[in-house]
Amino acid sequence: MGVKERKLVKKTLKKASADSFRSDGRTDSADFLPLEGGPARKLPEQQVLESGGTVLYIGRLPHGFYEEEIKGFFSQFGTVKRLRVARNKKTGKSKHFGFIQFESPEVAKIVAETMHNYLLAEHMLQVHVIPPENVHSKLWRGVNYRYKPVDQVQIQRKEHNKERTLEEHSKLVKGILKRDKKRRKKIEAAGIDYECPEIVGSTQPVPKKIKFN
DSSP states (O other), rough: OOOHHHHHHHHHHHHHHHHOTTTTTOOOOSSBOOTTTSOOOEEEEEEEEOOOOOOOEEEEEOTOOOOOHHHHHHHTOOEEEEEEEETTTTTTOOEEEEEEESSSSHHHHHHHHHHOOOOEETTEEEEEEOOOOGGGGTTTTTTTTTOOOOOOHHHHHHHHOOOOOHHHHHHHHHHHHHHHHHHHHHHHTTTOOOOOOOOOOSOOOOOOSSSOO
């Protein structure tokens, strides 16, 4: 940097300090100085705008902490308007996160500040306020629906006890014999001297219910 450039920088700093001097004797601290001279600038103060959202996201929900437990726990802060726990459509089990809506945005803000990283049943709850523009339009669809999981035991029992036709019964016996043949080959390949018992069965389907005249 040459002598002329140094003098120019000093002159710029003096001018900036003189411009920032107030008539009441106080000086404003500038946020940055321009590189090529000119008065110092101060960035306008940015005010943090509150979203005013009433919907909260609750993550890391422990097992057993479902709709009734969540509503009973969070009702101590204020009136709970709506509540939804994400569940698996096939099994009906909780996905360990959900959404809750309060009537007042002030209550929602207090809940988010109080319950975030709150230790509950060895789980650190994650609570955040969702801005109104980010709330999905289908979030509360079917919120009052209580999903009933599919009873797989009842379905298998009904499938096992149903009356089969001759074709269905022949297909069932064929599958059993095929699996038995495959099992015999595995035993022989392993070098095990074992004689498997023969499968005895009827080729005709047995009626499940006895009908009397």
